[in-house]
Amino acid sequence: QKEVEQDPGPLSVPEGAIVSLNCTYSNSAFQYFMWYRQYSRKGPELLMYTYSSGNKEDGRFTAQVDKSSKYISLFIRDSQPSDSATYLCAMSAGSGNTGKLIFGQGTTLQVKP
Amino acid sequence: GAVVSQHPSRVICKSGTSVKIECRSLDFQATTMFWYRQFPKQSLMLMATSNEGSKATYEQGVEKDKFLINHASLTLSTLTVTSAHPEDSSFYICSARDRQGLKDYGYTFGSGTRLTVV
Numbered sequence: 001q002k003e004v005e006q007d008p009g010p011l012s013v014p015e016g017a018i019v020s021l022n023c024t025y026s027n028s029a030f031q032y033f034m035w036y037r038q039y040s041r042k043g044p045e046l047l048m049y050t051y052s053s054g055n056k057e058d059g060r061f062t063a064q065v066d067k068s069s070k071y072i073s074l075f076i077r078d079s080q081p082s083d084s085a086t087y088l089c090a091m092s093a094g095s096g097n098t099g100k101l102i103f104g105q106g107t108t109l110q111v112k113p
Numbered sequence: 114g115a116v117v118s119q120h121p122s123r124v125i126c127k128s129g130t131s132v133k134i135e136c137r138s139l140d141f142q143a144t145t146m147f148w149y150r151q152f153p154k155q156s157l158m159l160m161a162t163s164n165e166g167s168k169a170t171y172e173q174g175v176e177k178d179k180f181l182i183n184h185a186s187l188t189l190s191t192l193t194v195t196s197a198h199p200e201d202s203s204f205y206i207c208s209a210r211d212r213q214g215l216k217d218y219g220y221t222f223g224s225g226t227r228l229t230v231v
Contacts, residue, residue: 034219042224043119043206044157048220088156090220100147101208101220103156 003027006089006104015113019076023089023104026070030091030102033065035074038086038106048074049089095107115211119223126197126230127141132227134192136207142187143209147220148180151204163190197230204228 006023015020021035032051036044049062050056056063062075072091076083089104116139126132134225136146149157161182162170169182179195181193190209194201208222 032219036222041204041227043117043208043222046219046221092220100159100162101157102159105156 001026003102004062004089004091004104007107008102008105010110012112013079015111017079017111019079019083019108019109019111021074021076021089021107023062023072024070025072025091025102027091027093027102028067028070029074029093029110032092032094033063033072034090034092034101035061035063036088036090038088040086043090045096051099079109081111081113084110115139115221116171117207117209117210117221117223119207119226121226122224123227124229126228128198129196131193132197132228134178134194134205134207135229136190136209136223137190137207138188138211138221141209143190143211144187146184146190146207146209148190148192149206149208151206151225157206160192165190182209194228197228199230202228202230205211 004025035048037047038044050063050065053065053067060077062071086106086108088106090101092101118137120135120154146163148160152159159174163184165181165184171177184190206225209222210220215225
């Protein structure tokens with residue numbers, strides 16, 4: 001069993017739809033949770049960064065962490081064609097400057113005009 | 114926000130030669146940097162953790178003599194692929210964690226290096 005599970009998709013939605021992306025994990029030591037967006041042949045871009053459980057909102061993006069269920073989500077409101085990319089969840093147990101990231105497989109999202 | 118600069122973005126080399134990839138944190142200091150490898154349509158695989166002033170920590174299965182990592186300063190880490198072979202062709206990405214005092218800005222990634230060995 002992988003430490004972090006993420007449905008690779010692809011996920012196709014019409015423009016304006018609400019998108020829900022999810023990851024589950026097995027390591028209860030994870031405390032730092034991130035969502036990255038990666039366009040083809042580019043490095044991942046940090047979208048959301050949360051510590052422990054709770055919600056965090058930034059513009060059209062909302063990240064949720066439920067540590068009791070070992071489940072994290074990213075919601076994208078009013079999705080745009082420019083949101084089409086691969087979304088990677090990542091998590092870490094480390095503190096300080098160390099603490100390697102464990103990534104999900106990534107979900108490919110296509111937002112159709 | 115934090116910026117990590119990675120060069121070159123693309124390199125083609127002949128089999129048997131060595132290639133060096135640079136990763137710089139531009140506006141913050143990073144005592145730790147991470148090197149990843151990514152195959153097409155797959156997620157990032159951590160290769161090694163680069164520690165400033167000390168030896169890198171390699172993940173299981175990664176050949177440390179083939180993938181040489183040097184972290185000579187708080188803003189620069191390099192990955193050298195030695196005696197490259199076609200199977201080393203991949204997308205290599207570095208990242209660093211931006212922590213300034215009590216503020217934690219998370220992990221920032223470079224733009225990646227596409228290595229093609231012919």
